[in-house]
């Protein structure tokens with residue numbers, strides 16, 4: 001059976017996404033402590049696939065995932081999943097809101113709840129840990145008046161009480177996850193393609209690259225830039241588009257872009273998330 005790496009411990013959002021993926025694809029789930037650890041595990045063949053978050057509707061890109069895909073590993077995206085994210089403030093039994101001195105969570109979760117924290121607990125110390133469930137475990141194992149921000153099942157798993165539910169700053173909070181592999185995905189009925197490219201520092205160069213897609217009527221679903229990491233002012237552009245690299249029009253566009261970019265990386269074509277795994 002293929003092995004699927006995911007961000008643990010028990011009770012992470014990524015585990016929830018991995019369980020959803022495993023309802024459709026039979027996989028042995030293997031837990032890792034951080035997002036980079038999951039990605040390295042796929043790159044070094046410890047697991048066949050790895051499931052990681054890539055973007056959130058409130059906080060945007062998950063930089064650890066984006067930067068590793070661009071700079072550190074050569075992996076393909078073979079599936080995507082989008083799950084609703086409900087963040088909760090949780091404590092050990094007997095601790096009240098006014099007792100809390102420190103809050104722990106994954107930086108993405110803390111960022112999704114920054115308004116709540118600022119408005120309700122402006123004086124607490126805020127700490128980043130590798131996952132929301134790692135925060136819940138840490139709080140459960142401490143004897144201090146600490147709180148974690150995590151999903152309801154993390155409270156259940158680590159024996160914490162939920163003080164406040166749905167503390168994310170906007171309703172409709174959702175995170176998009178991707179499954180990474182060394183092998184390409186089988187085409188689905190509706191597909192999406194992800195690429196990374198650079199453009200020259202000349203007037204209109206990004207416009208001309210994006211015009212290639214516009215002229216062929218290809219719909220882009222995401223464009224995001226990240227530092228190229230070489231010098232200030234140089235960027236890589238991450239683009240997701242509707243279509244498969246085997247479609248003639250998409251193939252033509254990708255060829256033009258790869259021929260005109262000093263950096264180009266194809267991250268794969270994979271079935272669009274339509275509420276279930278294709």
Ligand SMILES: O=C(O)C(=O)C[C@]1(C(=O)O)C=C[C@@H](O)C=C1
Pocket residue numbers: 007011012013014015053056062085106108109130131132133175
């Ligand atoms: O810490 C977790 O529970 C995770 O699965 C990571 C992660 C993320 O990095 O975006 C996943 C979903 C939520 O957006 C918050 C945290």
